[in-house]
Amino acid sequence: MYILQESLFSFEELQKLEFKERLPIFFSALDLRPYAKELRSHSPRGADGHCRQGILRALLAAPLENMDTFSGLHRRLDMDLRFRYQCGLRLDRKAPSIATLSRVFTELTNKGLAKRLFEDLVTRCKQEGIIDGSHVAMDSAAIHAYEKKQPKRKSELTGNANWGAKFDSFGNKVKWFGYKLHLAVDTASELPLALSVTPAHVNDGDLAPALMEQVAADAKVKFFVFDAGYDQLKNYEAARKLKAQAIIPMNLRNEKEPPAGITSNGTPCCSMGFAMTYWGVDGDHLKFRCPHATGKVDCPLGMAACSSSNYGMVLKVDTKSDLRRYSSPHRNTKRWQELYKERTSVERCNSRMKTYLTADAMHVWGIEKVITHQYLNAIVLLASALAMAQKYRKVAA
Known part of the structure; x- marks a missing residue:
């Protein structure tokens, strides 16, 4: 299993590569043949002969190359022969028209293929330890x-x-x-x-x-x-x-006063009104101790008023009693803050x-169509991670 280094995000790494290297590496992680098969036109009329896999590649290359219109993509395919070749489209005929690009995009939308490709890539990223x-x-x-x-x-x-x-x-x-x-x-x-x-x-x-x-x-x-x-x-x-x-x-904007004897973050208070000390988790329960016993406050009554034990009073709160107020780990603890970051x-x-x-x-x-557009962008991020993982493996081999 190959695991990416922490904080190393593959999209930025891919962007640093020269254009002539970037697309081949990006496409190396994608097998688009199963999806392209479902995009083939079965109509006997108006067959344009363009490779559907090539058009699908072009539609994925568009967000990667920051092209946001079918006209812009058509222009790039028409003028940039290297780009057209890397997308897998023939050079001995005209580039796919704007109408053809739009039609294939509509097919992607109607058949839900962008979502399916996205979900398949998420699964692959999990299998390879990237996610x-x-x-x-x-x-x-x-x-x-x-x-x-x-x-x-x-x-x-x-x-x-x-x-x-x-x-x-x-x-x-x-x-x-x-x-x-x-x-x-x-x-x-x-x-x-x-x-x-x-x-x-x-x-x-x-x-x-x-x-x-x-x-x-x-x-x-x-x-x-x-x-x-x-x-x-x-x-x-x-x-x-x-x-x-x-x-x-x-969200304290519309928050009512917390129940009596509890602070706003869900910490119970002792009989003297001091917030008790969080002391870990016991199953579904949060454990709190006397703040005087833990050295957090100097209670004038000491521990004797609350407990005869040298350990001090202990209170356990069931998180299920108020899922919103009680959290495991407890709110505002170091662990909770780390998770929130x-x-x-x-x-x-x-x-x-x-x-x-x-x-x-x-x-x-x-x-x-907006959903399909967003899936294509998300696919670029996943494919970039897979492509760079393959590149690193080859370098290490």
């Missing part, structure tokens, strides 16, 4: 639509692009017309495990349970990591159902797809 899958981070990203803007009510009827708003990392409210790309990412490799696309107005937390189930179907997930926007009971319950722990900061992996994955690929540069209409 671990035990820690998963989720988040959404704003995707702008190449569609005519409409009033929000009218957009909701179509199920396509709509108006959305969310707060950026600086606390500013950002509005846009389009979609949301919901990503589930392996925190170790920063590679996508599953994705979903919704109109922009859909709440992030509403999509999380289904995405969690999709990821956990093929991997044993220990932790799901989210930002505070996912702080909803149903997300904790969904993680618990999958035998995993949701790591989510509590892994959430940045999904931010970096989103950034790569939007900045270096074409996730936010769409020129297709309708949510089904």
